[in-house]
Amino acid sequence: MTPTRRSWTGLLLPMFLMFIGAQFTFAAVQGNHGLFRRIQVEAERQELAAELEALEAEVAELEILTHRLSDGYLDLDLLDEQARSVLGRIRPDEVVLP
Numbered sequence: 647m648t649p650t651r652r653s654w655t656g657l658l659l660p661m662f663l664m665f666i667g668a669q670f671t672f673a674a675v676q677g678n679h680g681l682f683r684r685i686q687v688e689a690e691r692q693e694l695a696a697e698l699e700a701l702e703a704e705v706a707e708l709e710i711l712t713h714r715l716s717d718g719y720l721d722l723d724l725l726d727e728q729a730r731s732v733l734g735r736i737r738p739d740e741v742v743l744p
């Protein structure tokens with residue numbers, strides 16, 4: 647009996663297919679649109695959503711202050727506070743704490 651010899655094609659084809667499979671697996675995990683990038687983008691999205699929420703709260707607060715200083719609704723206490731803050735003045739009956 648003669649030993650059977652494998653041809654190069656019989657050896658190279660499975661190796662080539664394994665290499666292609668490994669390449670696709672690597673790209674699916676670490677590529678530009680892979681799992682790691684998706685996790686990174688999701689974390690960034692959550693950070694930006696929290697920042698957006700904080701900015702929206704700040705805008706709402708500024709809208710309230712703007713409304714309180716508008717012509718239609720004038721809050722004299724707020725106006726007095728803002729004027730003294732800008733001018734750097736205090737009333738004689740106030741005590742300033744450092």
